[in-house]
Amino acid sequence: MLMFAIRRIVISIPVLIGITAILFVMLNVVPGDPIALLMKEHASPEVIERVRAQMHLDDPLITRYFRFLWDAVQGDLGISIKLNRSVTSLIMNAFPNTMMLAASAACVSWIIGIPAGILSAVRRDSFLDHFFMGFSLLGVSMPIFWSALLFQYVFAMQLRWLPVSGFYGWQYLILPALVLGWSSAGVIARLTRSSLLEVMRHDYIRTARAKGLREVGVISRHALKNALIPVVTIMAIQVATLLSGAVITEAIFGIPGVGRISVSAIQSRDMPLLQGSVLFATALVILGNLIADMLYSVLDPRIRSQMTKAAP
Amino acid sequence: MATGDTVLRVRELRTEFRGDRGHVRVLDNVSFDVGRGRIVGLVGESGSGKSMTALSLMGLTPKPQSHVSARSIELDGVELTALGADGLRRIRGRDIAMVFQEPMTSLNPVRKVGDQVGEPLAVHKGLTRRQIRARVLEMFELVGIPEPKARLDAYPHELSGGLRQRAMIAMGLICEPKLLIADEPTTALDVTTQAQILRLMRELRDRVGTSIIMITHDLGIIAEMCDEVNVMYAGQIVEQADVFDLFERPSHPYTRGLLASIPKSTEKRIGRRMPSIPGRVPDLARLPVGCRFSPRCGDVISVCRQEEPALAGLAEGHFARCWVHAPQAATAGGRDAS
Amino acid sequence: MSLTSEMTALAPDVIEETSFLRDALRAFRKNRMAMVGLFFVVTLILAAVFAPWISPHDPYRVALDEQLLPASSTYWLGTDNFGRDILTRILYGARVSLVVGTVPSLIALMIGTVMGILSGYLGGRTDFVVMRLADMMISFPSLLLAMVVMYTLGANLLNIFIALALVGWASVARVVRSQTLALKGKEFIEAARANGASRATIMFRHIFPNVVPTLIVLFSLSIPDAIMWESSLSFLGVGVQPPGSSWGLLVAKGKEYLFQAPLVAIAPGVAILLTVLAFNFIGDGLRDALDPSMKD
Numbered sequence: 001m002l003m004f005a006i007r008r009i010v011i012s013i014p015v016l017i018g019i020t021a022i023l024f025v026m027l028n029v030v031p032g033d034p035i036a037l038l039m040k041e042h043a044s045p046e047v048i049e050r051v052r053a054q055m056h057l058d059d060p061l062i063t064r065y066f067r068f069l070w071d072a073v074q075g076d077l078g079i080s081i082k083l084n085r086s087v088t089s090l091i092m093n094a095f096p097n098t099m100m101l102a103a104s105a106a107c108v109s110w111i112i113g114i115p116a117g118i119l120s121a122v123r124r125d126s127f128l129d130h131f132f133m134g135f136s137l138l139g140v141s142m143p144i145f146w147s148a149l150l151f152q153y154v155f156a157m158q159l160r161w162l163p164v165s166g167f168y169g170w171q172y173l174i175l176p177a178l179v180l181g182w183s184s185a186g187v188i189a190r191l192t193r194s195s196l197l198e199v200m201r202h203d204y205i206r207t208a209r210a211k212g213l214r215e216v217g218v219i220s221r222h223a224l225k226n227a228l229i230p231v232v233t234i235m236a237i238q239v240a241t242l243l244s245g246a247v248i249t250e251a252i253f254g255i256p257g258v259g260r261i262s263v264s265a266i267q268s269r270d271m272p273l274l275q276g277s278v279l280f281a282t283a284l285v286i287l288g289n290l291i292a293d294m295l296y297s298v299l300d301p302r303i304r305s306q307m308t309k310a311a312p
Numbered sequence: 313m314a315t316g317d318t319v320l321r322v323r324e325l326r327t328e329f330r331g332d333r334g335h336v337r338v339l340d341n342v343s344f345d346v347g348r349g350r351i352v353g354l355v356g357e358s359g360s361g362k363s364m365t366a367l368s369l370m371g372l373t374p375k376p377q378s379h380v381s382a383r384s385i386e387l388d389g390v391e392l393t394a395l396g397a398d399g400l401r402r403i404r405g406r407d408i409a410m411v412f413q414e415p416m417t418s419l420n421p422v423r424k425v426g427d428q429v430g431e432p433l434a435v436h437k438g439l440t441r442r443q444i445r446a447r448v449l450e451m452f453e454l455v456g457i458p459e460p461k462a463r464l465d466a467y468p469h470e471l472s473g474g475l476r477q478r479a480m481i482a483m484g485l486i487c488e489p490k491l492l493i494a495d496e497p498t499t500a501l502d503v504t505t506q507a508q509i510l511r512l513m514r515e516l517r518d519r520v521g522t523s524i525i526m527i528t529h530d531l532g533i534i535a536e537m538c539d540e541v542n543v544m545y546a547g548q549i550v551e552q553a554d555v556f557d558l559f560e561r562p563s564h565p566y567t568r569g570l571l572a573s574i575p576k577s578t579e580k581r582i583g584r585r586m587p588s589i590p591g592r593v594p595d596l597a598r599l600p601v602g603c604r605f606s607p608r609c610g611d612v613i614s615v616c617r618q619e620e621p622a623l624a625g626l627a628e629g630h631f632a633r634c635w636v637h638a639p640q641a642a643t644a645g646g647r648d649a650s
Numbered sequence: 651m652s653l654t655s656e657m658t659a660l661a662p663d664v665i666e667e668t669s670f671l672r673d674a675l676r677a678f679r680k681n682r683m684a685m686v687g688l689f690f691v692v693t694l695i696l697a698a699v700f701a702p703w704i705s706p707h708d709p710y711r712v713a714l715d716e717q718l719l720p721a722s723s724t725y726w727l728g729t730d731n732f733g734r735d736i737l738t739r740i741l742y743g744a745r746v747s748l749v750v751g752t753v754p755s756l757i758a759l760m761i762g763t764v765m766g767i768l769s770g771y772l773g774g775r776t777d778f779v780v781m782r783l784a785d786m787m788i789s790f791p792s793l794l795l796a797m798v799v800m801y802t803l804g805a806n807l808l809n810i811f812i813a814l815a816l817v818g819w820a821s822v823a824r825v826v827r828s829q830t831l832a833l834k835g836k837e838f839i840e841a842a843r844a845n846g847a848s849r850a851t852i853m854f855r856h857i858f859p860n861v862v863p864t865l866i867v868l869f870s871l872s873i874p875d876a877i878m879w880e881s882s883l884s885f886l887g888v889g890v891q892p893p894g895s896s897w898g899l900l901v902a903k904g905k906e907y908l909f910q911a912p913l914v915a916i917a918p919g920v921a922i923l924l925t926v927l928a929f930n931f932i933g934d935g936l937r938d939a940l941d942p943s944m945k946d
Binding site for chain 3 (some may be wrong): 014015018019022023026029060079122137138140142143144145146147149150152153240241243244245247248251252262263266267269274277278281282285286289
């Protein structure tokens with residue numbers, strides 16, 4: 001198991017390095033940037049000189065890339081042009097907020113999505129099934145920025161149940177978490193439903209019925225564990241979706257998180273900050289995939305034994 | 313016929329599937345007995361209704377679309393048709409158990425074998441975990457699983473096909489059911505393992521006294537295992553006999569065809585094509601008029617294509633559904649009428 | 651035993667292509683939700699094409715005395731902060747959304763198909779490189795990747811195409827690759843190879859036609875995604891720029907007047923929601939009709 005984990009981590013290192021390369025090239029081929037911006041804003045020659053030196057803009061691209069990579073490995077993502085502070089510390093300050101938002105949104109999506117999916121599968125083609133599936137399709141089809149505004153308008157402005165925006169306590173997290181969670185809940189519900197329906201066709205379900213188990217027992221003891229394996233692994237992969245969604249949700253609800261940093265970095269054309277925050281988010285996604293793989297092997301004994309066999 | 317010591321008495325079992333294309337009767341008028349401690353075979357090609365008979369008895373046919381009815385299904389004095397769905401559930405696994413064809417897919421891949429084998433006890437007897445474990449261990453020893461203790465916590469994929477089928481048999485017998493239905497229990501196994509599993513089932517019958525319904529398409533297994541045989545074709549029983557009678561005096565042309573297609577080890581196989589029955593099993597939604605076997609039958613006469621024959625008695629305990637080979641009396645005999 | 655095997659060997663499994671397409675079309679027609687979606691999309695396309703003729707007002711006419719009016723018989727959905735008719739703006743915005751929904755999806759589909767077939771058929775090093783590249787692209791949170799592209803290339807419509815194509819090709823490549831792998835072992839491919847067909851011929855004459863049904867499904871399901879991404883980018887200010895009119899941009903502008911005039915932000919969002927729903931219905935219908943194995 002440990003060997004597997006290590007191997008899996010080793011495999012994802014080249015992917016991460018490749019990502020830094022793609023990102024670096026994309027952000028550093030912009031002609032004149034970021035100096036042109038500073039010029040436009042009439043920054044003093046000293047400031048321009050400082051940034052130029054800090055970012056080693058006179059060096060060739062490849063040298064700069066390896067320096068960037070080497071610094072990044074040590075946890076140094078450079079210095080924000082606009083804020084003149086370490087990108088790493090800016091991200092680390094913002095990350096807990098994003099983490100809280102994403103975690104509570106994930107909880108919302110599981111608490112709604114999994115039971116809805118199970119009920120839909122068990123009562124297939126019933127009114128309940130159509131209701132839940134319609135609801136989840138709605139969740140999937142609604143742009144997050146729009147449902148955020150809708151929720152803001154209804155629950156904060158009209159009903160005044162919750163604050164409109166800002167981040168000063170748990171009640172500020174409810175609306176953004178609901179908005180972000182609902183869109184994922186749809187995906188989870190549909191997946192849970194189809195996965196459970198698929199599992200219910202297996203022979204061992206018939207065996208369970210042949211033992212005289214009640215239908216509830218057949219589902220809870222025999223179908224559910226198998227059916228939830230793909231759902232659980234999807235949850236870890238959810239990281240990417242949640243982070244994309246967090247960019248928008250944080251912007252609308254004024255939550256000082258990593259997503260908001262990246263948006264403001266684009267608006268102020270702060271390249272090191274954008275580079276750092278995107279790299280950080282992508283590393284989180286890779287971590288999520290890693291966890292998904294581990295979970296998969298923990299949950300499915302067949303995979304587990306393959307791994308112990310395959311591991312040297 | 314039906315002696316006092318009958319464990320299962322099935323009369324006029326009918327199963328229908330109701331779908332978009334109308335009703336299809338997959339079982340028509342199936343009647344047979346299983347005596348205590350006897351092994352009764354159901355034999356036929358795939359699609360003949362032998363597995364459907366088992367699932368219908370168990371109440372395990374696919375739920376919304378299938379419909380099972382019978383004049384009577386009596387299990388050791390209990391009328392199963394009078395029980396509701398939940399009543400039948402209480403019988404399942406306790407009084408009737410089933411062993412399926414594919415031991416790999418019939419066991420849940422993510423749960424330990426021991427837990428799965430012991431589950432009927434938890435459902436029906438309400439024993440504690442420890443009692444169940446001890447009983448499963450006993451059963452593992454009984455069915456000849458080596459290192460039984462270690463196997464309790466194994467997962468299905470860690471066992472060989474033969475061991476998995478032994479575990480399935482242990483699961484079937486753990487509540488000491490009155491009847492065990494084995495649906496092609498050896499088809500998925502290699503020849504050596506097949507022989508071991510069959511020997512085990514016979515031994516267990518002798519030791520535990522469970523009656524067995526043996527479902528197979530292999531007449532070799534029938535000859536080796538069964539006391540009585542029901543030959544099924546297109547959802548009906550076409551011949552019913554004592555195993556010796558059946559092999560000595562097969563009456564229905566279909567049974568004869570089946571027997572002729574058994575490879576005999578004494579014969580040279582090379583250069584000699586096995587005789588087989590021409591044609592194919594009819595579509596149950598479009599059955600031929602008259603005898604269902606008439607389109608494939610060599611002995612067909614005009615009445616065969618007009619009217620369906622009844623199961624008629626040939627000798628004590630020997631019945632066939634044939635115009636040519638079984639005397640069709642005005643009052644048809646067989647278990648249809650009893 | 652022999653009897654049974656002889657019986658099953660007789661079972662026909664030859665399916666004619668024409669009857670497959672006819673069955674698929676019939677199944678699709680019978681899908682009520684898909685037909686509703688199709689009707690909506692066709693209506694929307696007509697409305698977008700004929701926007702200058704059917705829209706009740708001039709989309710760019712500024713009327714400062716008619717700011718943020720509520721819905722009325724003149725302005726069916728009210729007016730925005732410049733006094734412009736919202737319905738008209740939405741009709742014009744449909745042009746952007748439909749183009750952005752289809753063009754980048756097509757580009758992504760083309761790249762993904764070529765990459766997927768090459769990767770699956772050639773295997774070896776090609777497969778390794780393409781798949782690692784796809785892994786990387788999939789690891790980026792899509793919105794952030796698109797934002798980076800827009801940052802680098804600048805915010806305009808063409809660059810939205812590039813950004814969304816870059817986001818979308820990898821998942822297409824993965825699906826096409828796995829289908830190619832499955833097809834590679836089929837007899838007809840072996841036969842083509844035995845007849846001396848070149849690798850290019852096999853890949854694009856024999857394998858490609860067989861992935862087309864999947865591609866149609868992927869295409870129809872990627873349109874709503876692209877519409878969503880475009881509107882998100884525009885909402886964040888890195889997509890379509892004013893005075894252009896995109897639904898995402900309309901919502902973003904309306905956001906500031908949410909309290910006084912909620913319709914300004916809500917109405918264009920409804921347009922996105924309905925369009926995305928309609929495409930999802932069509933996509934689901936096509937998937938069920940063309941490729942039941944993909945059914946979720």
